[in-house]
Amino acid sequence: MGNFPGELKYSKEHEWVKVEGKTATVGISDYAQDSLGDVVYVELPAVGKEFKAMQEFGVVESVKSVSTLYAPVGGKVVARNEALNDHPEKVNTAPYGEGWIMKLEMSSPADLDALLTAADYQKLIQK
Amino acid sequence: MLKRTPLYEKHLALGAKLVPFAGWEMPVQYPAGIIAEHLAVRTSAGLFDIAHMGLIKVEGDQALPLLQRALTNDAARLNVNQCQYTVACNEHGGTIDDLFLYRLPTHYLIVANAVNTDKALAWLKNLAGGQGVSLADNDCMLSVQGPQAAAAVGKALGVDLGGLKHNRVLGWRDLVLSRSGYTGEDGIELIIAKKDAGKVWDTILTAGVQPCGLGARDTLRLEAGLPLYGHEYDEETSPLDAGYAWAVKFDKGDFIGKQDLLNGPKKYLVGIELEGRLIPRQGHSVLRPSSLAPLGIVTSGTYSPTFKKPIALAYLTTATTDVVVDIRGQMVPGRVVDKAFYKR
Missing domain, CATH: 3.30.1360.120 (Probable tRNA modification gtpase trme; domain 1)
Structure with missing residues (x-):
């Protein structure tokens, strides 16, 4: 179930990463948004802040629960999706598009090696 | 099972x-x-x-x-x-x-x-x-x-x-x-x-x-x-x-x-309307704004679909109007209101 684009990498904590040069766009997977239900708030990281891989970078709140967001790769925040302040539901309606959360300038592209392919991620969530 | x-x-x-x-x-x-x-x-x-x-x-x-x-x-x-x-x-x-x-x-x-x-x-x-x-x-x-x-x-x-x-x-x-x-x-x-x-x-x-x-x-x-x-x-x-x-x-x-x-009662169940978008949850502390002295505890919290903002039910031991709620370390201002946020 769900939609998992093959060009993205996925973390075990249900974030996705799209790599373009040194920039990594980060969001949460279709499986994650479906599990959370209606998203009503996304705590966005400050631009310029640096995170290590698997470090907490924010939270996403749905009506019924709060979940921690983990940076799937290390790097410095170069952009965040301000549109989510007024429309957090975009995380539900377009998790890989308008629901993106932040863009990182990667400090260590080798972090990508620890991430899952779409096929492996689907195996993980089917367990 | x-x-x-x-x-x-x-x-x-x-x-x-x-x-x-x-x-x-x-x-x-x-x-x-x-x-x-x-x-x-x-x-x-x-x-x-x-x-x-x-x-x-x-x-x-x-x-x-x-x-x-x-x-x-x-x-x-x-x-x-x-x-x-x-x-x-x-x-x-x-x-x-x-x-x-x-x-x-x-x-x-x-x-x-x-x-x-x-x-x-x-x-x-x-x-x-x-x-x-x-x-x-x-x-x-x-x-x-x-x-x-x-x-x-x-x-x-x-x-x-x-x-x-x-x-x-x-x-x-x-x-x-x-x-x-x-x-x-x-x-x-x-x-x-x-x-x-x-x-x-x-x-x-x-x-x-x-x-x-x-x-x-x-x-x-x-x-x-x-x-x-x-x-x-x-x-x-x-x-x-x-x-x-x-x-x-x-x-x-x-x-x-x-x-x-x-x-008689030992505490009072109240409603709290919060500023911002962070959502209070059960167990979060309710504190006095400047002193951060404890006033009570959140028992339920959610995003209100009707009013489109975070709301909470909380037990207080002191009557008050302005509070802050400690949401994972962030002190979020709130106002004490009737617990029936919604009346038809």
Whole structure:
């Protein structure tokens, strides 16, 4: 179930990463948004802040629960999706598009090696 | 092994998300989502499977004296085909369970929270000396809530509910219908045979009613300031604390917990409206704004789909107006308001 684009990498904590040069766009997977239900708030990281891989970078709140967001790769925040302040539901309606959360300038592209392919991620969530 | 209601297969077919709740596998939401389900109840009508609620039958000539001793409200005020909110307290005035009591033509029926059904049943049986108290486990409940609920149920079942008043009961064919609910809206609750549950469910859905899960049930009751056991109620918390003095009738004679309840409330259940978008959750501390002195604790919190902002229910020990709530280390300003955020 769900939609998992093959060009993205996925973390075990249900974030996705799209790599373009040194920039990594980060969001949460279709499986994650479906599990959370209606998203009503996304705590966005400050631009310029640096995170290590698997470090907490924010939270996403749905009506019924709060979940921690983990940076799937290390790097410095170069952009965040301000549109989510007024429309957090975009995380539900377009998790890989308008629901993106932040863009990182990667400090260590080798972090990508620890991430899952779409096929492996689907195996993980089917367990 | 989780218990399943008679409607389990219906929930699967509708695409519900099922979660464990009080030992039951229950729908938390359908594909519409909690917010859409919530708003359907506020504006039209929603159908809830509440077959996990415990139904306890109390019968025989000792039924009324038992209920008067066991419960805080005055069961003697119920005529046949009336129902009332009531509470079972322990010897210290803490809450064993909060309940809904029906007086039906041949017996009384107590609706218990799923999480407390075994406890309440054992407690009542013990008080009764084993006589006249039993689980009505051939029956179950459905709830239809919202401004269109009575019309939709009436149309679906071919019965006129226009004249049925709040907390009144109508026995119709094999069904028991009451004008009652747990959402802050008008509504109809149905007590039906488990074997008929699927048929009645389908018939009501056909009348254009939105199926709603426990997620929306929680946000709806929270907006209406209605307590939920395990959040606003526990064995240390009295119905007076929860704001239900009207359901504690000191003038009816002796009842369990009365002596402690006569001392009055130990804390006050209030509503808090918060600034910003962070959502308060159970267990978050409520503090005085500048000094950060403790004032109380959040018992329930959510994003309010009706008011589109974070709200909380909290127990305070001091009356105050401005507070901050410690949400994971962030001090979020809030304002104390009536716990019934939503009134129809």
